[in-house]
Structure formats: structure tokens, C-alpha cells
Amino acid sequence: MLVTLTQATPDPINTIATIASICYDSDPKNPLGLVKHLYRNGHHSVFEHIYFTFKIEGISRACSHQLVRHRHCSFTQRSQRYCSEDGFKVVCPGTVVAMGGQYDYGAVVNRISEFYEEAQQVGIPNEDARYILPNACETSMYLSCNLRELIHMANERLCMRAQWEIRELVQQMVYCVNADLWFMLVPKCKSGRIICNDPCGKVGAL
Known part of the structure; x- marks a missing residue:
């Protein structure tokens, strides 16, 4: 599996803070502090202005079928109709x-x-x-999404109850983006906002 960030909104923290400031007609003095405040208080619409495009290679078709269920992403995937799969690799x-x-x-x-x-x-x-062809067959794709959707993906797919392959994929996606955003890109049990009703007892392993 290989995940590459091919495009991203530059300086996401300052961009979010600047965009959010129009709501209050203010000048953000502490951009990161403001972004953390927005996150904690559920003002997440401003995160939709931050975009990412990832190139994803070497995941299984089983994994890609799970991935495309995230409906607020845009996907372009290698076609098994137009491309020959002779000598295909598997996961x-x-x-x-x-x-x-x-x-x-x-x-x-x-x-x-x-x-x-x-x-x-x-x-x-x-x-x-x-x-x-099996679900294990490797595939490649481009995925584009905004930060709000990436937060949702992290909440769901970094959970220890998610399947191992998509959990690894989303973790690699998180590692690709600006580290200042990582505090938001966590499993739901660590988000501070979403309660897991069926704890797995593995929070320390995350």
C-alpha cells in the first residue's frame, strides 16, 4: 500500500482561521487556538474549505469498496473494464x-x-x-475530499473495530497531511465529541 498526497490547501490552519473570522468580523490572533475552539464546539463547516487529493496504490478491491461508501469524497479508480488485469497482484x-x-x-x-x-x-x-477476479485484486485510485470528510473518515475508520486494511489506509492518509491537523483526525473514542456505545477496550493501542 502506498498513499501520496498530491494536492492540498496550503497553510490550512491560517486558512481556516481567516475564513472563520468573517463569521465574527474579527482578526484571529491565535489561529491554532481558534481552530481547536471551532473543532471542540462543532463549528465544522469552515473545515470544508480545506481540500486534499490523495493517490492511493496497492489496496485491495475489498478495501476500495469500503472506501467509496464515503459519499462526500470524489473518486477516480483504475478500470478493470478498460485495463487488462493479466498478472494482477493481490492483498x-x-x-x-x-x-x-x-x-x-x-x-x-x-x-x-x-x-x-x-x-x-x-x-x-x-x-x-x-x-x-477476486476482491483481493490490487487497485489504484485518486481520492479528493475536504477536511470535514477526512475527520469523519478518521472517526470511523481508525476505530479498532474497522477492518485492518482500511484502518491502515486512513492512518497513512492522516500522516500525509499537515501535522497541525492531527488532533482532529482520530478515532471517535478519542474525538472528545462522539461517544462509543460499545467500547472495544483497545483505546490504548490506537
Whole structure:
């Protein structure tokens, strides 16, 4: 998995503070303090002015299917219809490796790959041959979102109850952005605003 921040609003803290100041006709003396105040008090609309674009490579299709459920993001994904997936790579869950199942897993993937290439050779188009491809198949995409949506993603996907792959993905996205924003980009149990009704007991591991 590789996550790269390709575009971002420069100087996000000062940008947020400047935009927020119009609401109160004020001049922000302490931009970071103001942003923390806005966050704590739920004045999050100003965070929508901060934008990010990420290039995401090497995640599974299973992970991308979870990711696109975040409806306030924009996505552009590598097409399995127009692109050939011959020689495709896969993501193998650690649980499979832990039980020693990676060899059987690899054998199944190899057979799928053989069938896919055989289908192409007899004239079956990529758009139909792709039906055999597994959720483990690697994909790449661009994702654009504003800070408010990234906060929501972090609240939901950094939770220890989220699946490991999307949790790792969102953590990498957080590490890519300005470190002054990290205090907002946390699992919901650490947000100070959202109560988890079913605690996992793993808050110390986050």
C-alpha cells in the first residue's frame, strides 16, 4: 500500500482561521487556538474549505469498496473494464498468513489468473473476463475530499473495530497531511465529541 498526497490547501490552519473570522468580523490572533475552539464546539463547516487529493496504490478491491461508501469524497479508480488485469497482484490478509494458508491462497489466485488470461486469449473482453477476479485484486485510485470528510473518515475508520486494511489506509492518509491537523483526525473514542456505545477496550493501542 502506498498513499501520496498530491494536492492540498496550503497553510490550512491560517486558512481556516481567516475564513472563520468573517463569521465574527474579527482578526484571529491565535489561529491554532481558534481552530481547536471551532473543532471542540462543532463549528465544522469552515473545515470544508480545506481540500486534499490523495493517490492511493496497492489496496485491495475489498478495501476500495469500503472506501467509496464515503459519499462526500470524489473518486477516480483504475478500470478493470478498460485495463487488462493479466498478472494482477493481490492483498493477502495477515490472518491467512498466520494460519499458514498463504500457499493455498496463492494457488487459488494463480488459477484465477490463468482462467482470466485464457478468457482473454479466446476473445472474451476484459469487461466480462473481470467477473472472475477476486476482491483481493490490487487497485489504484485518486481520492479528493475536504477536511470535514477526512475527520469523519478518521472517526470511523481508525476505530479498532474497522477492518485492518482500511484502518491502515486512513492512518497513512492522516500522516500525509499537515501535522497541525492531527488532533482532529482520530478515532471517535478519542474525538472528545462522539461517544462509543460499545467500547472495544483497545483505546490504548490506537
